[in-house]
Amino acid sequence: xxxxxxxxxxxxxxxxxxxxxxxxxxxxxxxxxxxxxxxxxxxxxxxxxxxxxxxxxxxxxxxxxxxxxxxxxxxxxxxxxxxxxxxxxxxxxxxxxxxxxxxxxxxxxxxxxxxxxxxxxxx
Numbered sequence: 001x002x003x004x005x006x007x008x009x010x011x012x013x014x015x016x017x018x019x020x021x022x023x024x025x026x027x028x029x030x031x032x033x034x035x036x037x038x039x040x041x042x043x044x045x046x047x048x049x050x051x052x053x054x055x056x057x058x059x060x061x062x063x064x065x066x067x068x069x070x071x072x073x074x075x076x077x078x079x080x081x082x083x084x085x086x087x088x089x090x091x092x093x094x095x096x097x098x099x100x101x102x103x104x105x106x107x108x109x110x111x112x113x114x115x116x117x118x119x120x121x122x123x
Contacts, residue, residue, distance in 0.1 A: 002026045002094045002112040009117030016086050020117060022079040022096030030054070030074035033102035035110055036081045038092035038119075045095065047105035049081060059102055063089075086121045093118050 008020040022034065035050035049060045050069040058070050069082040079096060094117055099110035 001055070002029065002032070002098045004112060004114035006094060006096050006114045008116040009094060009119045011122060012086055014087060014121060014123050016121070017084045018119060020081040020083065020094055020096075020119075022081075022114060024077040024079070024096075024098065028103065029077040029098070032098045033100060034070070034072055034079040035097045035099065035102065035105075036070060036079075037095045037097055037107060037110075039095070039116075040085075040092045045107050046092075047107075048094070050102040050105070051079070052102040057102060059070065059105070061105075067072045076111075083119070086119075088121050088123050091119060091121050 001023045005023045031053055033052050037045045038048050038049040039045040046066055051058045051072055055072045067085045072079040079084045094112045097110035098112045
């Protein structure tokens with residue numbers, strides 16, 4: 001079992017940056033892939049970015065490529081999502097999730113999820 005807690009969300013203006021953090025506890029974090037998903041009310045969750053167990057490989061949705069950067073610090077059981085050049089369409093609740101394969105973008109690949117942190121980008 002992995003327990004995940006996201007932080008760092010907030011209300012920002014278009015073009016601003018935010019850094020989301022994900023704190024993990026429980027089972028060995030360094031063996032798992034980590035992903036960030038986002039969801040707006042009434043829609044399915046959407047894969048944003050994922051990173052493999054040692055941080056050497058990443059995968060991004062086309063909508064965030066070049067603007068978002070996923071990273072992890074296994075020594076401290078942390079993962080991050082640096083979000084730059086934010087757009088109104090990035091507004092969503094962002095979730096950290098842990099699973100076996102960073103290349104899989106379906107939420108079913110990630111058994112453990114945090115409670116989410118809200119990001120709102122105003123124009």
